[in-house]
């Protein structure tokens with residue numbers, strides 16, 4: 001269950017990389033997000049380098065179809081996701097926003113409103129939240145954050161050599177950007193929401 005659920009497994013966890021925080025402004029949010037994403041990408045490259053047949057790929061969308069709840073994300077993640085929504089047609093965007101509104105408070109399994117169910121692909125892939133990037137490759141408090149397919153490989157010992165990412169370290173670093181909130185809350189935020197006054201001219205996008 002992406003981001004919010006998983007099963008027990010044993011494994012190695014990558015050590016967190018030192019990450020100093022000295023400010024709290026929008027530029028800092030963006031650089032923090034970029035840094036954390038780079039860290040995730042490096043880890044994924046390492047894993048895929050030694051396991052070129054890794055299961056996560058375009059069209060494999062079981063995890064996006066079975067979320068425990070709507071994504072819960074920080075402001076920086078939301079601002080980027082919002083920019084992704086703004087790249088879509090007005091009609092599609094409105095459909096997604098309506099879905100998000102109707103799924104507020106819903107519990108598992110929730111199909112992500114941003115999933116293109118026919119293609120099995122994320123409609124806002126470059127703008128997706130961090131949990132979507134780390135899922136499949138990370139562990140949290142000794143628990144694997146991945147789907148049953150990967151879990152079966154773990155159970156069979158095929159992934160014994162994998163050095164998993166440390167989701168607790170990612171979450172700790174993300175917390176400097178403020179408390180995460182549900183997507184359903186962000187879309188209605190008076191300042192940053194879809195109808196708010198914050199101009200979406202993000203240099204990181």
Ligand code: SF4
Pocket residue numbers: 055056057060061062063064135136146147148149150
């Ligand atoms: S976590 Fe599982 S379902 Fe999700 S992309 Fe990876 S292999 Fe596919």
Ligand code: SF4
Pocket residue numbers: 002063064112113114115116121122123124125128129132
């Ligand atoms: S935002 Fe994209 S990658 Fe993340 S759960 Fe939704 S469809 Fe999947």
